[in-house]
Amino acid sequence: MTSVTTEAYEAAFDAAVAADERIEPRDWMPEAYRATLIRQMAQHAHSEIIGMQPEANWITRAPSLRRKAILMAKVQDEAGHGLYLYSAAETLGVSRDELLDKLHTGRQKYSSIFNYPTLTWADVGAIGWLVDGAAITNQVPLCRCSYGPYARAMVRVCKEESFHQRQGYELLLALSKGTPAQHAMAQDAVDRWWWPSLMMFGPPDDASAHSAQSMAWKIKRHSNDELRQRFVDICVPQAESLGLSLPDPDLRWNEERGHHDFGTIDWSELTEVIKGNGPCNEQRLGQRRRAHEEGAWVREAAAAHAAKRRTAQHTEPREATA
Numbered sequence: 001m002t003s004v005t006t007e008a009y010e011a012a013f014d015a016a017v018a019a020d021e022r023i024e025p026r027d028w029m030p031e032a033y034r035a036t037l038i039r040q041m042a043q044h045a046h047s048e049i050i051g052m053q054p055e056a057n058w059i060t061r062a063p064s065l066r067r068k069a070i071l072m073a074k075v076q077d078e079a080g081h082g083l084y085l086y087s088a089a090e091t092l093g094v095s096r097d098e099l100l101d102k103l104h105t106g107r108q109k110y111s112s113i114f115n116y117p118t119l120t121w122a123d124v125g126a127i128g129w130l131v132d133g134a135a136i137t138n139q140v141p142l143c144r145c146s147y148g149p150y151a152r153a154m155v156r157v158c159k160e161e162s163f164h165q166r167q168g169y170e171l172l173l174a175l176s177k178g179t180p181a182q183h184a185m186a187q188d189a190v191d192r193w194w195w196p197s198l199m200m201f202g203p204p205d206d207a208s209a210h211s212a213q214s215m216a217w218k219i220k221r222h223s224n225d226e227l228r229q230r231f232v233d234i235c236v237p238q239a240e241s242l243g244l245s246l247p248d249p250d251l252r253w254n255e256e257r258g259h260h261d262f263g264t265i266d267w268s269e270l271t272e273v274i275k276g277n278g279p280c281n282e283q284r285l286g287q288r289r290r291a292h293e294e295g296a297w298v299r300e301a302a303a304a305h306a307a308k309r310r311t312a313q314h315t316e317p318r319e320a321t322a
Contacts, residue, residue: 051114057118130168
């Protein structure tokens with residue numbers, strides 16, 4: 001490809017992004033754009049399947065059949081989200097096996113939030129309200145992502161995540177209005193999950209390695225700090241309705257800014273979790289590896305069945321036509 005041709009492709013790509021047009025798999029795109037999308041979609045997909053573990057831990061201990069059914073449906077949804085996102089990443093020429101291998105060997109990351117333990121039943125509610133709420137805040141703008149397959153996958157994901165957030169809120173509301181012990185359990189869960197939820201949006205803008213370029217390409221529409229501020233502003237009145245407090249003595253409304261001020265995040269904690277030193281890093285990844293290895297026979301059987309069907313379709317005699 002000549003430099004003139006490359007420049008023409010680059011100009012067409014830049015014009016499409018500037019006009020808010022979707023980039024599709026067969027369109028020309030810069031390799032850096034492709035690599036950024038693969039990294040982001042892979043991390044998102046990995047987060048969905050790793051994120052099944054903390055809540056699945058409570059399926060057998062749910063306090064009622066209704067709660068069990070709700071939680072099972074939610075965990076199943078998360079598995080589906082992972083499949084949507086792996087499929088979207090495959091449109092960029094990367095295989096699912098390659099992405100999973102990078103996850104299992106630690107060469108690709110998943111969200112730091114899933115390296116924290118679920119100590120009580122109330123944690124299921126806190127995850128639904130705070131973690132899924134943070135995910136929605138971050139992911140709704142991705143429905144307008146410049147890459148078509150990612151944007152379309154996010155439409156369904158966000159609809160289902162909205163249900164998950166409401167489920168978590170309703171669970172916490174029931175506990176908050178219950179016995180003093182139940183209220184205390186709900187408050188304890190919120191206290192433990194609040195700060196890690198704020199870290200989900202990533203490092204501050206001045207320390208984010210990818211945010212500016214992703215926004216220029218319209219993969220992202222808002223910076224980490226903008227999304228984090230939006231999330232805090234949404235959660236404050238919701239916490240008041242729940243009858244629960246947020247564990248931040250510096251949290252207060254700033255009339256001049258029109259937003260809530262909040263305390264300083266301990267970024268050293270996020271760094272340590274990302275490095276693999278969180279409370280549950282080894283447990284989460286170890287369980288994921290075991291599940292993958294133990295499920296190998298299912299994948300092999302499915303592949304053999306698909307190959308058999310293809311062979312049968314090619315060898316069956318066609319009916320004679322009149």
